[in-house]
Amino acid sequence: xxxxxxxxxxxxxxxxxxxxxxxxxxxFLSSSVLPQADLIVQGEIALRYGIPYLFKPQWSIVPxxxxxxxxxxxxxxxxxxxxxxxxxxYPRSDVLxxxxxxxxxxxxxxxxxxxxPYDVFVYRAPEDREPVARLSALIENESDGFPERxxxxxxxxxxxxxxxxxx
Numbered sequence: 001x002x003x004x005x006x007x008x009x010x011x012x013x014x015x016x017x018x019x020x021x022x023x024x025x026x027x028f029l030s031s032s033v034l035p036q037a038d039l040i041v042q043g044e045i046a047l048r049y050g051i052p053y054l055f056k057p058q059w060s061i062v063p064x065x066x067x068x069x070x071x072x073x074x075x076x077x078x079x080x081x082x083x084x085x086x087x088x089x090y091p092r093s094d095v096l097x098x099x100x101x102x103x104x105x106x107x108x109x110x111x112x113x114x115x116x117p118y119d120v121f122v123y124r125a126p127e128d129r130e131p132v133a134r135l136s137a138l139i140e141n142e143s144d145g146f147p148e149r150x151x152x153x154x155x156x157x158x159x160x161x162x163x164x165x166x167x
Contacts, residue, residue, distance in 0.1 A: 098129045
C-alpha cells in the first residue's frame with residue numbers, strides 16, 4: 001500500500017501593508033500611524049490566527065498542518081477551512097503549528113476551543129515563527145482593503161478614542 005508523503009507545513013498568511021501601534025500594552029492595526037501610540041512596526045506584515053486551547057486561554061496555536069485520525073493531511077487554507085467547518089467530527093485528530101510564544105506544538109483537536117474568540121497575530125514576515133504582537137483591535141473608519149477573516153476575528157473601531165471609551 002503506497003504511503004502518502006507528509007506535506008510541508010503551511011500556515012495561512014494574510015499579507016498586507018499596515019501599521020501596528022501600542023497603547024498601554026494593547027496593540028492596534030491601522031493603515032496609518034496613530035498619533036498617541038507607540039509605533040511597533042510599519043509596512044508589509046503577515047497576519048495569522050491562533051485558536052485558543054480549551055481551559056488554557058493564555059495559549060493558542062496557529063495551525064499549519066492538520067493530521068486526521070485516519071492519516072489524511074491538510075495545510076494552508078484547506079486545513080483552516082476544515083478546522084472551521086469539520087473539526088468537531090474528528091476530535092482525535094491533531095493540529096500542528098506554532099504556539100503564540102513561537103514554540104512548535106502538536107495538539108489534539110479536542111483540546112482546542114473553537115468557540116472562543118481567536119487571537120490575531122502580527123508577524124514581520126511570512127517565515128517568522130514568533131509573533132510581534134497579538135492585536136486588540138483594528139482602528140479604521142473604513143474596512144475596505146482588509147481581509148474578511150481579519151474583520152471576522154478582530155473588533156474594529158473608527159478611532160483610538162472610540163476604543164479607549166468602549167467602557
